[in-house]
Amino acid sequence: MPGAAMPSTVGGPTNLPPAFPPAPPVAFPPSDAQWGTPSAPQPRRRERRPRRTLSVAWVVPLMIVALLAGLVGGVLGARLTDDTHLADAGLPAVVPRASAEPAAGSTAQIAAAVLPSVVSIEASGSTGTTTGSGFVLRQDGYLLTNSHVVAGADETGGTLVVTFANGDQLDATIVGRTAEYDLAVVKVDADGLTPLVLADSSAVAVGDPVIAIGAPLGLAGTVTTGIVSALNRPVTAGDETDTAFINAIQTDAAINPGNSGGPLVDADGEVVGINSAIAQPPGTGTTAGGSIGLGFAIPSDQARRTATQLIETGVATYPVIGVLLDETYTGEGVLVSREAQGDQPAVVVDGPADRAGIRSGDVILAIDDRPVTEPDELIVAIRAHEPGDVVVLRVRTGDDERDVRVRLQESG
Known part of the structure; x- marks a missing residue:
């Protein structure tokens, strides 16, 4: 009316x-994130007076964007290898050393344990092909990822292909997904997989070390490190009819397009969050750029509840x-x-x-x-x-x- x-x-x-409700007021107005489409509706904004709860003298507005990487020819624009052979400069010969096992609790040790359970996901549909990440949830072929990673394949004729760390590729089907929580469970015809453990995210503290693993820009097996920089960060993404509301874990671990759906793990190699969105400075548009040290992950407690519902009923409440x-x-x-x-x-x-x-x-x-x-x-x-x-x-x-x-x- x-x-x-x-x-x-x-x-x-x-x-x-x-x-x-979102968690404690954010130091930037959250805006709708782009979930893997070329453009997204502008977030609903309104004028507000300065919030007394902010502890900083000035605030830079940021754009929350999804982390979906499109498959575009020549996306990297540079060669990742160099075929040029350097002439012998008379440097001392390298003395071979026996390879040592990574130290217990080191990033190398955690990555070695987690990487075999992390996958790349390619979703194809009428709007094109996009890639994201995911990980093994159960040994009998159930995988967890973001809803926006697989949304393009959730239509007649859509396809999902999952690539494992060893190079194996398997077709996958969507068991269920929920845009409200930006989570999806997909299934491959495989058994004997090694699942990752979903940790108790309520025990996570600001300052805890974390590791993000996934396939940013399609570069599978990428590992980045950081800390939990904030908790209960209210993040909304999507549009007015398909909005995700995330009570997010914030991290400064480098997260980029293509990391969506990959795990954020703790010092024990257990999943504390599912990487989902990043913040971008204003004026950069709604398409994800690169990491500025503000990444957001869905807490594992939420992921556990939602994944269980999706597996059991195909829908989440x-x-x-x-x-x-x-x-x-x-x-x-x-x-x-x-x-x-x-x-x-x-x-x-x-x-x-x-x-x-x-x-x-x-x-x-x-x-x-x-x-x-x-x-x-x-x-x-x-x-x-x-x-x-x-x-x-x-x-x-x-x-x-x-x-x-x-x-x-x-x-x-």
């Missing part, structure tokens, strides 16, 4: 995605609270819409929020003591949970503030 607020859904009826959020609101917190949108009420009758006493026009200030200032922040924080979990929302009605307990409901 004219003049109506443009709402986000947080657990509304089936057809519209719910709105969930997500939690909702049953409200619409007003995206035009610029005050403190997040406003529950004052108006219905189409056939979707501002607060779903007998939904989780309604049962907790949340009403149209209320302002949600925090979830589990985590302040929220944007609808996407609330969406991300909610989707980091699972249906049945109880969260505590700080709610303001007029001048009155109170904490309410809300039991999350499965979307549907």
Whole structure:
């Protein structure tokens, strides 16, 4: 209706995605990421006053982009080998040495253990061919990757080819994928594979060393190192009808187009995240450029829950609270819409929020003591949970503030 607020859904009826909160405010406004297409809709932006929660004096806006590498002839533009033979310069002869085993816990040792379980994925469909990464989830042929890596092949006539570290290539099929979490499970006809262990990502701490492994720009077996530079970073990617909400692990390990779906592993060689997106400075467009030290990975706890659902049922569910959020609101917190949108009420009758006493026009200030200032922040924080979990929302009605307990409901 004219003049109506443009709402986000947080657990509304089936057809519209719910709105969930992001983690702590980011030092840059998250924008929709490009999921392997030549262009993507511009992110929804709105004017906001400076946030008191930021601890820096100035902020550089960044663009969150996906990490899909297109197969373009001559993409590297330079030879990776040099056929030129150098003349003998009279240098001392190399003395052969017995090769030593990598030191336990070293990057070399971890890489040697993990690399055989990491794969390159080539997805072909009507929009072209793209490549990404993935890894072995189960010994009987189940692999985990990003939804945007395989999306192009999820159509009639689409094909998926998986290349293992030893050069073996196998056709694959999509078991299930979810754009909401940007995760997909694919299956190859193989047995006896070596799966990677999904670690407890809730135990990850800022400063922990991590290793990213994948096939950036199609260069399989690439290993980069860094640390966990932040946790609970709210990242949204995609477009208005196909948006992923990620409560991301941030890392400075070099992540580039083609790393999508590859593992981010800890010092034990266990997967703590699935590499999914990178930030780019403004003005660089929506196509992923290269690493600027801000990469984002889907936490392994989320990946474990979602992968299990995809394997068992082919679909994944997500939690909702049953409200619409007003995206035009610029005050403190997040406003529950004052108006219905189409056939979707501002607060779903007998939904989780309604049962907790949340009403149209209320302002949600925090979830589990985590302040929220944007609808996407609330969406991300909610989707980091699972249906049945109880969260505590700080709610303001007029001048009155109170904490309410809300039991999350499965979307549907």
